[in-house]
Amino acid sequence: MEITTNNVPREMIPFQCLPKKVQEQVAENYENAPEFDWVKYKGWWYCLEDFMIADSVKGWDGIAHDSYFSGVLVRLVDGGERIVFGRYYC
Numbered sequence: 475m476e477i478t479t480n481n482v483p484r485e486m487i488p489f490q491c492l493p494k495k496v497q498e499q500v501a502e503n504y505e506n507a508p509e510f511d512w513v514k515y516k517g518w519w520y521c522l523e524d525f526m527i528a529d530s531v532k533g534w535d536g537i538a539h540d541s542y543f544s545g546v547l548v549r550l551v552d553g554g555e556r557i558v559f560g561r562y563y564c
């Protein structure tokens with residue numbers, strides 16, 4: 475598995491602070507969207523609900539699959555206040 479990351483922690487943004495257009499889009503897809511904090515990565519908005527626990531990937535806390543061979547990884551830093559993103563490819 476190849477993992478790429480720039481190791482830059484990103485701030486989580488409360489739903490109420492998202493642009494109105496983004497609020498409308500995520501509210502369509504998430505029943506409890508206002509309860510989550512959001513992070514933008516590579517043009518997409520993510521919340522921690524998008525990720526499963528990544529027990530099989532050492533050093534990462536969560537994983538979301540794009541396909542059978544690729545996806546997004548997250549690592550919580552600063553006591554869970556910020557997120558580092560990575561991409562994996564098999």
